[in-house]
Amino acid sequence: MLATTTGYQTRSFGEAAERVGVELVFATDRCHAIDDPWRDGAIPIRFHEEEQSADAIVSAVRSRPIDGLLVVGDRPTVIAARVAEALGLPGHPPAAAAAARHKRLTRERFRAAGLPTPWFVSTTLNAQVATLNAHVSSLNSDFSFPCVVKPVALSGSRGVMRADGPDGLARALDRLRALMAAPDIRAERHDAHREILVEGFIPGHEYAVDAVLHHGRLHLVAIFDKPDPLDGPFFEETIYVTPPNLSPVEQDAIVGAVADAAAALGLHHGPIHAELRVNPAGVFVLEVAARPIGGLCARAVHLESAIAHPHAASAITLEEMLLRHALGDAPDQWRRAEPASGVMMIPIPKRGHLRGVDGLAAARAVPGVDDIRITAKPDQLLLPLPEGASYLGFIFARGTSADAVVHALRIAHDALEFHIDPELKVVQSRHG
Numbered sequence: 001m002l003a004t005t006t007g008y009q010t011r012s013f014g015e016a017a018e019r020v021g022v023e024l025v026f027a028t029d030r031c032h033a034i035d036d037p038w039r040d041g042a043i044p045i046r047f048h049e050e051e052q053s054a055d056a057i058v059s060a061v062r063s064r065p066i067d068g069l070l071v072v073g074d075r076p077t078v079i080a081a082r083v084a085e086a087l088g089l090p091g092h093p094p095a096a097a098a099a100a101r102h103k104r105l106t107r108e109r110f111r112a113a114g115l116p117t118p119w120f121v122s123t124t125l126n127a128q129v130a131t132l133n134a135h136v137s138s139l140n141s142d143f144s145f146p147c148v149v150k151p152v153a154l155s156g157s158r159g160v161m162r163a164d165g166p167d168g169l170a171r172a173l174d175r176l177r178a179l180m181a182a183p184d185i186r187a188e189r190h191d192a193h194r195e196i197l198v199e200g201f202i203p204g205h206e207y208a209v210d211a212v213l214h215h216g217r218l219h220l221v222a223i224f225d226k227p228d229p230l231d232g233p234f235f236e237e238t239i240y241v242t243p244p245n246l247s248p249v250e251q252d253a254i255v256g257a258v259a260d261a262a263a264a265l266g267l268h269h270g271p272i273h274a275e276l277r278v279n280p281a282g283v284f285v286l287e288v289a290a291r292p293i294g295g296l297c298a299r300a301v302h303l304e305s306a307i308a309h310p311h312a313a314s315a316i317t318l319e320e321m322l323l324r325h326a327l328g329d330a331p332d333q334w335r336r337a338e339p340a341s342g343v344m345m346i347p348i349p350k351r352g353h354l355r356g357v358d359g360l361a362a363a364r365a366v367p368g369v370d371d372i373r374i375t376a377k378p379d380q381l382l383l384p385l386p387e388g389a390s391y392l393g394f395i396f397a398r399g400t401s402a403d404a405v406v407h408a409l410r411i412a413h414d415a416l417e418f419h420i421d422p423e424l425k426v427v428q429s430r431h432g
Contacts, residue, residue, distance in 0.1 A: 001013060001025070001069075003076070004029055013070070016320045027044075043056060047075045066087070067327055070270075090215065090270075093268060104195065107197070119199060124196070125177055129170045132169070149161050157235040157236060157237060159179050161232070162231070162235075209223050210272075210293050212272070220255055222301050225245065234384075239406060241341070243402060245402055261274065262288050273294070296343070296375070299394075304335060338398055343394055345391040348376075354378060355379070355421050368397045368408030369396070369412045370398055374393035
């Protein structure tokens, strides 16, 4: 498993591996000169050195053979694809994983395949509005407002901003330049962070799709509705609920569009997570990531056996299913279980330091609520979007319908009170 050195999703896969009875060998982003600082026996790699990292993993598993491969998060997806190719394991092709991780390459492949695609133009991070307008004109693009400015290689809506006019576009570009200069982004050493994408805003309702490609064939795990409007100026996701209130024909159109988008990228074998918008003009797939749904959100998916067998497990988690698939099991042995389930990614209301949380007992007592996990740490500096890259935590719920689940999530969220102190600014006088 390729993953960051920390993260709750990594722990979820570790717990699932114990239940399934497999050993996880980790390859994580860390310095090779430090002698196993986390005592997990992981293979040290550097995400920004894709070729060298893939070679390091292939070399390490010569004496420690592996039977399958999984990846958590966007950054190591290309390394995982390289390793799968080198070891002869099924997986996504490296070029497809690279295209899925880069928003301009994604747009180019969708357009070449004739899929619904907004107008888009790629430019440098230092571009000014006047230069951008001239560049767009030279390409004969249908430049218009509103438009969306986004970095090409960040995830989770980080850095994505809507602009409704030239002044808004100038502010968005300035804000994005400041974000991309942040130490954590510069530490990634990714050449793609010098590039930005400006594209037409796509109106409509937003959905997410989680699926597993099995030797090119798409197996649906869940279609998630996003009931909160995502019209900008930023695009912070909050609630995912499944199944959506859509007709079978509408659901088939969504699944078909995601399958076409995955094929256009060249993705072939492994989990995928897609984001899309639906409006009267059709289904617009925004992106298809070569990895499963992130964070703790996978806990909103509950699976049961699709095969009547006396020895079949009655229910498993998404992580267990993905481990089994990585070891060769067909994903169609499993289907989504209960009538409806969902998760709220608790948004960060303002910048500042988290001092405490009240109302947890009342929130957990809301009918339908399964669990609440506060993942932000005491005294942690909280950053809302578009600069931020995390949430306060997660609320999980189940119910007889999607509407009941959404209602439970909102009531539980309303019961929570987060105490956030403003960030103190250090001001130095002229005399030091």
